[in-house]
Amino acid sequence: MTARTTRVVRLVRRPAGEPVPGDFALAEHPLPPLGEGQLLVRNLYMSVDPSMRGRLESTEKHYTHNFTPGSPLDGRALGIVEESRCASVPPGRYVRHQLGWREHAVLDAAATDGAGRIDPELAPLPTWLGLLGQTGFTAYVGLTRIAEARPGDTVLVSAAAGAVGSAAGQFARLLGAERVVGTAGGPDKCAALVEEFGYDAAADYRAEPVREALARLAPDGIDVYFDNVGGAQLAAALHALRPGGRVALCGMMSQFGGERPSADLNQLIQAVLKRLTLRGFIVRDHEDLRPEFEHRVAGWLRSGEVLARETVVDGLENAAGALLSLLGGGNVGKMLVRLAP
Ligand code: NDP
Numbered sequence: 412m413t414a415r416t417t418r419v420v421r422l423v424r425r426p427a428g429e430p431v432p433g434d435f436a437l438a439e440h441p442l443p444p445l446g447e448g449q450l451l452v453r454n455l456y457m458s459v460d461p462s463m464r465g466r467l468e469s470t471e472k473h474y475t476h477n478f479t480p481g482s483p484l485d486g487r488a489l490g491i492v493e494e495s496r497c498a499s500v501p502p503g504r505y506v507r508h509q510l511g512w513r514e515h516a517v518l519d520a521a522a523t524d525g526a527g528r529i530d531p532e533l534a535p536l537p538t539w540l541g542l543l544g545q546t547g548f549t550a551y552v553g554l555t556r557i558a559e560a561r562p563g564d565t566v567l568v569s570a571a572a573g574a575v576g577s578a579a580g581q582f583a584r585l586l587g588a589e590r591v592v593g594t595a596g597g598p599d600k601c602a603a604l605v606e607e608f609g610y611d612a613a614a615d616y617r618a619e620p621v622r623e624a625l626a627r628l629a630p631d632g633i634d635v636y637f638d639n640v641g642g643a644q645l646a647a648a649l650h651a652l653r654p655g656g657r658v659a660l661c662g663m664m665s666q667f668g669g670e671r672p673s674a675d676l677n678q679l680i681q682a683v684l685k686r687l688t689l690r691g692f693i694v695r696d697h698e699d700l701r702p703e704f705e706h707r708v709a710g711w712l713r714s715g716e717v718l719a720r721e722t723v724v725d726g727l728e729n730a731a732g733a734l735l736s737l738l739g740g741g742n743v744g745k746m747l748v749r750l751a752p
Pocket of ligand 1: 571595660663
């Protein structure tokens, strides 16, 4: 099938404060003819990511381009090749790429990954965007290379019921952590942390200051903090870290597009006093680890030692709502939109 146009989600205007549904609209968008080396891909699932929030703004600096009002959004997606002008990626192959937020995409085969590796027999397609995709990879890189998690560590993970967090907590345990503590918003998520994702303890940051919760749940301190939220939780973790502790700075959910709680930065003196290592990272700088990651996590999936959980919303028309829901904490595990049956 050669679709001449495809449905996309476009940005209508930059949000004035928190984003609202009216900032986004569905539109028909032309599809270019296939050039040499290109593919027509029907998107099956698309990833909904916190980084979208900063990309809606004009001033936030991010690791990829910001969106322009009137233009389609983009982001990670998984689809099936319907037409191909690249001999090594024939029709029927599953590929991942960056042209989500639309039903069909025309793109260079060289700009896709996973062709020939995405195996629905090994794991369902959504898992290839979640635990076996960029979010699981982010957790793996952050723990193994950035925080250098070691057997016997006590590990703290924030946004622990989300996509990266639920992977990080499970991987920490499998890498030999002695105790894994997670923070999340609300009692249901905290229950899921312990009952589904195997955390030893969970703290509801909305119900209790994290610093107080950590005094109870990790009284001897923590060795590693996998930080997804920044702000007050980072400050609490700085207090709980043992001398020589390591922090993987993965993301700053508490600060996307919002206020910068500068008072929390006063706690940075803890990093000096305790000789802490705080290291930020961008996952795409660590592609050399991907084969090791896929091999190990595929093994853990096969043996049933890890749980892949997704929150799946149906239809492109509900994609903007899925983003707003994610920003408000409406997901457990990876937030995805299913674009085709
Ligand atoms: P999640 O699935 O974790 O979804 C985001 C979660 O953040 C929400 O479910 C919500 O959970 C929590 N949250 C929202 N607002 C706040 C707040 N004010 N304070 C504390 N928690 C909040 O998203 P991802 O797993 O996709 O991403 C997690 C983090 O990893 C993000 O910071 C993201 O930017 C980062 N990231 C970094 C990458 C890198 O290369 N460095 C790559 C990919 C992701 P709750 O209900 O518990 O509040």
